Structure formats: structure tokens, C-alpha cells
Amino acid sequence: MRVLDLxxxxxxxxVARLQLLARQVVEGFCSGRHRSPHKGFSVEFKEHRxxxxxxxxxxxxxxxxxxxxxxxxxxxxxxxNVRVQLVVDRSGSMAYQGERSDxxxxxxxxxxxxxxxxxxLGQQDAVGLxxxxxxxxxxxxxxxxxxxxxxxLSVLTSGTPRHETSLGQVLQRVASKIHRRGLVVIxxxxxxxxxxxxxxxxxxxxxxxxxxxxRVVDPDEVDFPFxxxxxxxxxxxAALEQTVDSHSLRQAYIDRFQAHEESLVAMCRxxxxxxxxxxxxxxxxxxxxxxxGKRRRMR
Amino acid sequence: xxxxxGILAAGALAFTIPLAIHLLFRSRFxxxxxxxxYLLQDIVRINRRRMQLMNLLLLILRCLIPVLLAISLxxxxxxxxKALPGxxxxxxxxxxxxxxxxSTRLPTDSSEAGDxxxxxxxxxxxxxxxxxxxxxxxxxxxxxxxxxxxxxxxxPIGPLGRQEAIREIGETEAQAASFxxxxxxxxxxxxxxxxxxxxxxxxxASDFQSHLLDQTPVxxxxxxxxxxxxxxxxxxxxxxxxxxNSDQLSNFSIDxxxxxxxxxxxxxxxxxxxxxxxxxxxxxxGLRTTWTVDGIEVxxxxxxLPRRSTTQLTFDxxxxxxxxxxxxxxxxxxxxxxxxxxxSYAVKVxxxxxxxxxxxxxxxxxxxxxxxxxxxxxxxxxxxxxDRPDAVATRVVTTGQLASTLQKSSxxxxxxxxxxxxxxxxxxxxVDRIHQGLALLIFDGDRLEPKFYxxxxxxxxxxxxxxxxxxxxxxxxxSAARFGDVNPDFRPWLMFHEAGQPLAxxxxxxxxxxxxxxxxxxxxxxxxxxxxxxxITQGRGQVIQFALPCDADWSDWTFKQTFVPLxxxxxxxxxxxxxxxxxxxxxxxxVPIEEFDQLxxxxxxxxxxxxRRSQDSGVYRYRLxxxxxxxxxxxxxxxxxxxxxxxxxxKMALTIPPTR
Numbered sequence: 022m023r024v025l026d027l028x029x030x031x032x033x034x035x036v037a038r039l040q041l042l043a044r045q046v047v048e049g050f051c052s053g054r055h056r057s058p059h060k061g062f063s064v065e066f067k068e069h070r071x072x073x074x075x076x077x078x079x080x081x082x083x084x085x086x087x088x089x090x091x092x093x094x095x096x097x098x099x100x101x102n103v104r105v106q107l108v109v110d111r112s113g114s115m116a117y118q119g120e121r122s123d124x125x126x127x128x129x130x131x132x133x134x135x136x137x138x139x140x141x142l143g144q145q146d147a148v149g150l151x152x153x154x155x156x157x158x159x160x161x162x163x164x165x166x167x168x169x170x171x172x173x174l175s176v177l178t179s180g181t182p183r184h185e186t187s188l189g190q191v192l193q194r195v196a197s198k199i200h201r202r203g204l205v206v207i208x209x210x211x212x213x214x215x216x217x218x219x220x221x222x223x224x225x226x227x228x229x230x231x232x233x234x235x236r237v238v239d240p241d242e243v244d245f246p247f248x249x250x251x252x253x254x255x256x257x258x259a260a261l262e263q264t265v266d267s268h269s270l271r272q273a274y275i276d277r278f279q280a281h282e283e284s285l286v287a288m289c290r291x292x293x294x295x296x297x298x299x300x301x302x303x304x305x306x307x308x309x310x311x312x313x314g315k316r317r318r319m320r
Numbered sequence: 321x322x323x324x325x326g327i328l329a330a331g332a333l334a335f336t337i338p339l340a341i342h343l344l345f346r347s348r349f350x351x352x353x354x355x356x357x358y359l360l361q362d363i364v365r366i367n368r369r370r371m372q373l374m375n376l377l378l379l380i381l382r383c384l385i386p387v388l389l390a391i392s393l394x395x396x397x398x399x400x401x402k403a404l405p406g407x408x409x410x411x412x413x414x415x416x417x418x419x420x421x422x423s424t425r426l427p428t429d430s431s432e433a434g435d436x437x438x439x440x441x442x443x444x445x446x447x448x449x450x451x452x453x454x455x456x457x458x459x460x461x462x463x464x465x466x467x468x469x470x471x472x473x474x475x476p477i478g479p480l481g482r483q484e485a486i487r488e489i490g491e492t493e494a495q496a497a498s499f500x501x502x503x504x505x506x507x508x509x510x511x512x513x514x515x516x517x518x519x520x521x522x523x524x525a526s527d528f529q530s531h532l533l534d535q536t537p538v539x540x541x542x543x544x545x546x547x548x549x550x551x552x553x554x555x556x557x558x559x560x561x562x563x564x565n566s567d568q569l570s571n572f573s574i575d576x577x578x579x580x581x582x583x584x585x586x587x588x589x590x591x592x593x594x595x596x597x598x599x600x601x602x603x604x605x606g607l608r609t610t611w612t613v614d615g616i617e618v619x620x621x622x623x624x625l626p627r628r629s630t631t632q633l634t635f636d637x638x639x640x641x642x643x644x645x646x647x648x649x650x651x652x653x654x655x656x657x658x659x660x661x662x663x664s665y666a667v668k669v670x671x672x673x674x675x676x677x678x679x680x681x682x683x684x685x686x687x688x689x690x691x692x693x694x695x696x697x698x699x700x701x702x703x704x705x706x707d708r709p710d711a712v713a714t715r716v717v718t719t720g721q722l723a724s725t726l727q728k729s730s731x732x733x734x735x736x737x738x739x740x741x742x743x744x745x746x747x748x749x750x751v752d753r754i755h756q757g758l759a760l761l762i763f764d765g766d767r768l769e770p771k772f773y774x775x776x777x778x779x780x781x782x783x784x785x786x787x788x789x790x791x792x793x794x795x796x797x798x799s800a801a802r803f804g805d806v807n808p809d810f811r812p813w814l815m816f817h818e819a820g821q822p823l824a825x826x827x828x829x830x831x832x833x834x835x836x837x838x839x840x841x842x843x844x845x846x847x848x849x850x851x852x853x854x855x856i857t858q859g860r861g862q863v864i865q866f867a868l869p870c871d872a873d874w875s876d877w878t879f880k881q882t883f884v885p886l887x888x889x890x891x892x893x894x895x896x897x898x899x900x901x902x903x904x905x906x907x908x909x910x911v912p913i914e915e916f917d918q919l920x921x922x923x924x925x926x927x928x929x930x931x932r933r934s935q936d937s938g939v940y941r942y943r944l945x946x947x948x949x950x951x952x953x954x955x956x957x958x959x960x961x962x963x964x965x966x967x968x969x970x971k972m973a974l975t976i977p978p979t980r
Contacts, residue, residue, distance in 0.1 A: 117355025126355065186358075212358040242356045250349040255357035263357070263364045264349055269371055273363045281359060 039174050043135035046305050069093040103146045104163045104203030107134050108195055109177065110237075112154035112186035113257035114212045119241035122301040126237045127182045129301040130208040133235060133308045137206060138173045140309060142166075147203075150176055153191040154184035163203070185257040186210075189217030196224040204231045204315070211236050215284045222292040232294040233315050235308060236285065239301050245274045322552060324395035324516065331390035338382035397518040397553075409462040411479070411515035413508045413555070414452060414489075417526030418469045422448065422494035422562070424527070424571070424657040444562045445494040448525050451560060452489055455523070456482050466511050470526070471496030473507040479515075495659070498529070502540035505557075509547050512555040520555035527563030570600035572607065572625070572651050573660035580634070583711030583892070584669040586642050592665065594633040594649045598625040608652040611635045614645055620652075639669040672713040673895040676731035678722050680739035680767050690737035690765065691716050693878040694870045697887040712891055722746045726753065732895040734758060738765025738869050741772035751779040755859030759894035762786070764832045765869040766793075787840035787856040788865050791833035793874075801828040803877065804847040810855075812893035813843065816882065823886075826877035828852075832867040862894065 069082060072092035082095045109130050118125035124132070134150070141148045142165065149163035150173050159176045161169075188209055195205065205225060211218075211234075225232050241247075247267035255261035282298070289296040297311045323329055354360065422445040456465065465485035466478035469492060477488055505524070512520040548554050573596075580591040592611075598604055603626045610620040618637060625631060639645060650662035675698055677691040691714075698712040717725050719739055723746040726734075734750065736742075739762075742750070754760055762773075770790035777784040803823035806813040816823055828846060836842075836854060843864065844853040855864045868875050870887075877883055 114355035114358070117353065210355065212356055239355065242359075247352070250345065252349045252351045253354040253357060253360055254351060256353050256355050257357070261357060261361070263360060265360075265364055266371065266375070269374070270360075270363055270367065273367055274360060277359045277363050278356070 039131060039135045039178060040139070040170065043132070043139040043174075046132070046136040046139075046309065069095060103141075104149070104199075104201055105137075105141050105146050106149045106151060106163060106195065106199055106203060106205050107137065107173075108151045108153065108192070108205060108207045108209075109134050110154070110186065110188070110207075110209030111152045111158060111180060111182050112212075113183050113255075114186055114210055115237070116182035116256050117239050117242070118301075119239040121240045124301060125182075126210055126239055126301055129299070129305070130235075130237050131177050132305045133237075133299065134177055134206075134208055135174055136305055136309060137312055138170055140312070142170050148173060151191070151195055152176065152180070153187075154182070155187040155190070157191055157194055182256070186213045187217075188213045189221055192218065192221035193224065196221050196228065196230075199225075199228070199230065202229045204233065206312070207232065207234045208237060209235075210238055210242075211285055215281065215288055218285075218288055219292075222288065222294065226292050226294065231315065232289075232292075233312065234285075234289055234294060234296040235311075236282070236296055236298045237301065238298060243278065243300065245271045245278075247271070322397060324397060324518065326394055329390050329394040331393065332387040334386035334390065335383040337386065338379065342379050342382070408519055409464070409517040410459065410519040410521060411464050411466065411512065411517045412456075412459065413466045413468060413476070413512045413515075413520070413522045414485070415468045415470065415504055415508050415522065415524040415526070416448065416452075416489065416492060417499070417524075417562075418445070418471050418492055418494045418496045419498050419529075420495055420659045421498075421527055421529055421657065423659050426656075443494070444527055445492075448560070448562050449489055449492075451562075452525060453486050456485055464515070464517070466515075468504065468508055468511060469496070470499035470504050473499065473504045476507065476511040501536045502544060505544050506547065509544065509551070509555065513551060515553075518553045520553055521558065522555045523558045523560055525560040525562060528559070528561055529563065570602070571656045571660070572599070572604070572653065573597050573657070574649055574651065574663040575630070575660075577647070577649055577663045577665040579665070579667055584639060584645075584667045585711060586639050586669055586671050589636045589638050590667070590669070592635045592637070592647055592649075592667075594635070594663065595630055596623065596625065596633055596651070597630040598628060600625075601627050603627045609633060610650055610652055611637075612646075612648040612650070613637055642669050642671050644668055670711070670895070673711055673733065673891065674729070674731040675712050675714045675733045675735065675891060675895075676722075676725060676729075677714055677716045677735045677737060678719060678739055679716050679737055680719060680765060682716070682718055689716070690763070690869060690871055691735065692871065693883070694735060694737065694887060697878075697884045698891055700884065712888070712895075719746075723749055726750070730758075732759065733761065733891055735761040735763065735870075737763045737871075738767050740767045741769045747777045748779040751777050751782050751784045754784065754861035754863060755782055757860040759861055760863045761890075761894070762863065762865045763870040764790075764793075764865075764867055765871075765873065782859075784858055784863070785837055785856075786865060787837050787854040787863060788832075788834035788851070788867075789837070791835060793830050794833050795830050796828055801831065801850075802826065802847050803828070803852070804845045804849065807841065807843050810841075810843050812889040813886065815889070816886070823877075823880075823882055826875060826880045826882065828868065828875045828877075830874035834867060864890070864894070 069085060070093065072081060072094050076094045080094045082093050085091070085093045111127060115127035115130065116125055118128075122129075138148045138150075145165050147163035147165040148169065150159065150161040151157050152159035159179065161172060161176055164172075186209070188207075188211060192207070199205070222232065245267070249267060250264065251267045252262055252264040286296055295311070295315065297308070299308055422443065424444050425442060426444060426447065459482065461482060464479035464481070466476045467480065467485060467488055468476045478485070480488060505522075508522045508524070512522055548557070574594055575597050576595040578593055580593045581589075584590045594609075596607075596609065598607075603624075605624050606622045607625055608620065608622050611618050619635060623631065623633065633649065635647070635649070637647070645667050647665045647667060648662060653661075655661065677694055679689045679691045681690050695714045695716065698714050699710040701710045702713075715725075715731070719742060722734075722742065725731075726746070726749045730753070734753075750758070750760060768790060773786055774789045777786070803826040805821055806816045806823065808814060808817045823844075824847070831846070831850065831852070834851060834854070836851065837856065839856050840854040841856070842851045842854050845851045850867075852867050853864060855862055868877070870878065872878050877886075
């Protein structure tokens, strides 16, 4: 079965574009274009063990043999594979794109997820995917085959953002389905009740999962730059609209946004997980730095 | 409360502009599909009421701004007991009595109210200036002042600031005639009406001579009271009485000087009479008076005057030369008011008026001819063999002698009395002489030939159409046709109009019916309005035509008392001897353009200086100059409002009031 049997040429082009972009991000990152406080990323030496029959000869540490006249095998990080579950928000609110951004929040999340998947599969980590809005919509189990990338990208590019957000319920269901310890990467704008996250996050942490929460926001959602009389229509519920004098609300909105984020941060800190704000007019590679830092701590 | 500029309050309707903008933009908004409604919804829910209240307050404020602006521009003021105190601007209308009585010198012991310095002032007008200056200095700089001089009540000056008002008052002199108090007050009230402040005051500063109130009818004061009460902002009226202690002033005055002789004839004694009045409580003995003719003292005598009395001074003088002469009488004693111690009289001295009577039916018997009554009326003293001079010398000729007489002499007046017709040479001479200034009187009669009078009279160069074409002679029943009124515009006969129709005693039994020329002016008519005497002017002369003879044939007017003065006044006016050379103080003299050049003083006019121009607020005053270049004491009292007016044009508009 060929890929074209599963996805249409237009979808394939989207997939191809996303793959290309992900490759560019990662390669650019690797070549040093994106400087990072984290030193290198390649497979790192972990420890020596006695050679036993059947081990690959290429892993024999000949320097140690030269010194000790004994055969030892070098063990590397890559041997410690991680199961990563990408949980990407595809609710209606993710469709927002401000004038200062080239992409919508969902498109940005797609690029981040694709880049992470590319990187992870390159490291032979198993990557799974869950797309959700008010419930999980698309799910792919973690696989570490390089060909799994196309499947991931194909799912990522399918559908459009719609429906309301129900992050807490979705995480609850994701948590119940992930049995093996791994890394859960959440890509969402978290425009939902913070308190509803408490239980699923606790459940994930109780299962010894590591959680990396990327909160994707548009610059407009951060500083509310609007002026004049504006009718705001909810992307998740077209019937909901508010006509306001935006300038008079600006400060109150900013205060509300910061309070919401602070509560999110507090919630995440409470459950010992990292929350990183990604703004859609920033480079996608920024997300990779945070991922790698997290990945290193998981050794 | 009321509004000074109420019409501007309509600008309050501009509140609809922000309201319309609010409603317009309320329906205009931008749509944004928003991804953070979860956060926005809470804010809107929490702040909705606050935002609505703020928007409402903003809208109210925006609507209030034009309303408040309109009200402030409309200048609301609190009236009556609710008037605001403090520095509220006021308008003062200062009525200044600049009549001559204000030049009265005050006693040196100035214990009168208002003289805080204790130093005696020279005249009442000086005291007026001082007190007004003190009043003005006490007002705030926001106050404005209007000045009304009683001599020019209809020309208020202002509004002026404090310094301007003080300067203008300082330049005023008290030399004018008396005034009508009611008229002046009405002018002040109307001037106050135009003030831009709500607080208005009128202050009348005068010596309030007793005749001012005596001559002001009660009805006038009642009318003024109603006028004040009808004002939106009734002004307060105050009185500054500078006429205190008038009874303590010893004043003598020459009240009048007049010509007692019927005419001033050269070579014959002319009598003048002056009225001398004492306002002193003490009798006076040896009050010296002096008569002056043309500046030369002629006679001087001492006079006795009882306390508060009037006496007549007579003066006889024989003029040798014809023309205008000035006769003055003065009191040589100083008193409180020097200005009225002297009076002048201008008299026109003439030689005898030469009247040529053409008798169309000359008789040898006395009083039988057509001109007998006329001769008697014109030269009564001659008939009475009196030494008194007649102003008129009459000569009687026949119709045939007219032409030759005219060729030899130049009479002032020619009278045709019942003349049938004239020959062409006489007619031609008459036409030319009338154009040169001759006056022609035509009296009707049974001998007149209508064809001659209804045809234009001609000379070589001119043509004369008489004022009335002759018609039939109409009969009137006895006592049916009586003399009516004279034309009040005809000055020689003005006395008959004012006296209440004394001519009505004369009746007419027959009278010529006329067809009047368009240019004819009726001088006298019957009570039935049928004209009796008409006039036209031709060149410098004139023709007066009567529908009656000048004898007793058709009417009894020659037997009435009014006949003599009627004829005398008419003839003297035709000869130009009734010109009033003396004009009462304060009355203007209108100088005809033709005679302006004959004035003794220069006709040069000097344009006003910029300072004077600014004082008059764009109105210019010309000044007369003497031949030596100095300003004449006789200055014009007119205002030229067009700077582009040339001097010649300004001259034509000149009227000169006497100032002494």
C-alpha cells in the first residue's frame, strides 16, 4: 500500500511541506543555526559492560582493550528509548491567526509537532499522536519506525480546527490509555478551565509520565492590541459574540490573561511539570530546545 | 434669569451632533473571530455594567458640552434680587449738562456737598468734571461709559473705557443752549438699552435750572417711567445736582436784544431795545452798561435795578451804510455767570425799499386809484407825516410809463394793480429784471385781459410763464368766502399762521378762478381752499399773483387790520429786508452755498488729525481756518463719515451753529 492510497495528493503536499519544514527546523537546529544552551544532542556514552557473545563488534571500546587487554562494549543513550505521545489541540480556538503572525495557532502547533516528531524519530524514540478538541479525534500509537513520520504528518494535516476545547477530559482519557512510562507533549492554547487539569495531570504524574506542556498563543491574545468598537465572535461557538469598546477592556483582558497563565503555571509547578509559552510569531525551533532539555533529564 | 444673547442659546441643539455620532458609530464595528473568548467573556460579564455607565456618562458629557457652550455664549444673567455682586461689569450713561448756565462761577467758600478738597472751584462745570472724574475712578476697569451731552442728546459717545471717558469729559465745554430734560432722559434710556451688561446706571449731572422742570410736562415723565419699566434691564437713574445755592448767586444778564424800529434804514435813527435782568436779592445802583456797534463803543450808562427785576434799555443809532452790522450790549460788572452779561444782535441795514406801483386805473382822487391802499399800507408814516422812517418808498406810474421808468431806475418791487396789459418793451424789461432779482406783484381786477396774462411773456433771451392762468371771475355770496390759512412755509406770513387764522375776518365777494402752473406755490387760500395768492420763482426773482385786486372792489380785506402787516411783510420779504440775521443760541445757521464764499473768514478746511479721527470712532470733523491760518472761533458742527470726501464736497454739507 502506498502512501497515496491513504492520503490525497493535496494532503500529501501538505504533508510534504510539513515534513520539509520539520526537516529544515531540525537540521538547522542541529547545524548550530539555532543556538541552544543544551550541549549537543547526538547519542551520548553512558557506560561500559563486559563483552558477551553476540554483541556488535563496532561497539567494542578498543582503547579500553588496549589498556586492559579485555573486551568491553560501550553503551549509549540511544539505547534508552522514550515513548512520546504528542497531544495536539485541534479545537476551534486554535484556528485564530493574528495580524502579526504568519500562521494560525494550529498551524504553528502542527509545525512544532512535526518538528518534534522528526527529531524524535531521528533519535529512534517512539512517537504517538492524539488530536483533540472536546474529545480525542485522531489517535496514533507510538512507533519508532522512520516511516511512521508520514503517518504522523498525515494525521496532523487532516481536518481543521473546530469544536470547543475540553483539555482536562482529553488528558484524562489519554492518561488512562498510556500504560508504559513515557513523555507526554501537550500542544494547546489551554483556553479552558485550569482546575479541570488538576486531576489528569496528577494522574499522569502518578503514572511516572513526564509532561511537557507547550502553551501556544497568538501575540494578539497576549497584549490585546485592538482599538475601537469590535465584535468578537467565538471560534468555538459561532453563536457567542461580544461587541465591546476594545480599548476600554484592554487592561482588564491583559490582567485576566496573566492571571490565567499564572494559575496554569502554578498548576503545572504543583505537579512538577514544565509549561512553556510559545508565541506564534516566534521560531518553531525554540520548542526543540525545551524538548531536548526535558529529554536529557529523563535519562 | 434672562439671556443677553438669547438667539445663541439655540446652539444648544448642537447636542444632537454627539448623539448622532454615538448612534452612528454604535452600529459600526469590526468583526474578529476570536480564539480567547474564554478569557474575554469573563471580563465583559464583569465589566459590562461599568462600561455601560462610563459610556453613558461620556455621552452625556459630550452632549452637555455644546449645551453649556451655547448657554455661556447666550450670556445668562441673574436679574433683580438675584443679581451677582462683586466685579459684575456695569454700564454708566453720564448725561452732561453743557448749557451755558454751567459756566456759573461758584463762591470761594465751597462747603457744598461733594467738594471734598475744600478748595473753591471756578465754575459749576469744573465741579462737574471733578465729580465725574472721581466717580469714574471708583469704577472697575470692566465698566463701560456712555457720554451724552445735553446739547447733542441724540449723539451718545461711547462705549468708552475709564481713561477715554475722563479725557472726553475734560474736552467738553459748557457753551450750549438750554435743553429739554425729557428728551435727554429718553436718549439716555435708549442709549442704555444698547449696553452689553445687565447693570446699567444713568447719571444726570446738571444745575437743574427751574425752567427745566417747569417746561417738562407730567405726561413726558410718565412716558419715561413706562419706558424704563419696559426695559429688560431697567437702568437706575441718579441725579448729580450742581445747581445748589443758586439763590445765593448774584447774576445779571442781558436776556434779549431786538430791533424796535420796523426797519433799519440808512440815514434814519434805528432803535434797539435790550432786556436787562437782575437775579440778585439786593438792589443795584450804578450798574454800568455799554452799547457797541461793529466793535466800537457808542454809548455807556449806569442803570438802577431793584432786586430780582427786569428793565429795558433803549439805544438809538443811525447807520450810514447799508449791510449787516453788529450791535452789542454788555454789562460791565462781573458776576457769577459772565457768559450772559453780553448779547449781540446782527441787523441788516438797508436803504429804502423802492416799490414801483403801476396803476391800471389811475384816478386823481385820493384812495380812488387801484394802488391807493397799497401806498398807504407800504408807507404809513409818510402818509401820517411822521418822522419815523418808512422802510418802503412808493412811486405810482401809469401803464404807459412803466417801460421808461424801468429804463431809468431799478426798483426792488414792481406791482401791477388791475393792469389790463403791457406793451412788449415793458414786458421784455420785466422778464429780464425778474431774472436779475426783481419781484413782481400782480393784483387782479376787472380790467385784466386774460389773453395777455395767459400767454408767456418774452424777452430776447427768456420766457416767463405766470404762476396762474386767468379764468373767469366767480361771485361768492356775502360772507360765504372768507380768507383761510396761509402757507406755513412762507416765512413772511408765518405770524398769521401761528396766530390762529386772523385773516378769516376778511371776506371775498368776487374772486378770479385760476388754472395753476405746476411750479406754482399757493401762499394764501380761501377757506374753501380756492387759491388767492400764488408764487413762482424765475432766476433770482419771483412773481406773486393775487386773485383779488388791491382795493375794496372784490373784497373787504383792505379795510382789515391784517392788510397792512400782510402787505408790508410781503414787500419787505420780496426786497430781502426780512432776513433774520440773529439766531438764538444753540440753533444752527444754514449758510447757502452761494453765500458761503462771502464769509469774512477763510473757507479753508483742515482735515482732522488721526487722534481726532480715532476719538470720533471713524467720524471726521473739519475745522474752519482764518486767513492767518489759525482756527476760527466759529467752527462747524457737522460730522463727515467718508474720508474720501473732498473739501469742496464737505463745504456743501456745512452748517454752522453759533457758540456764543
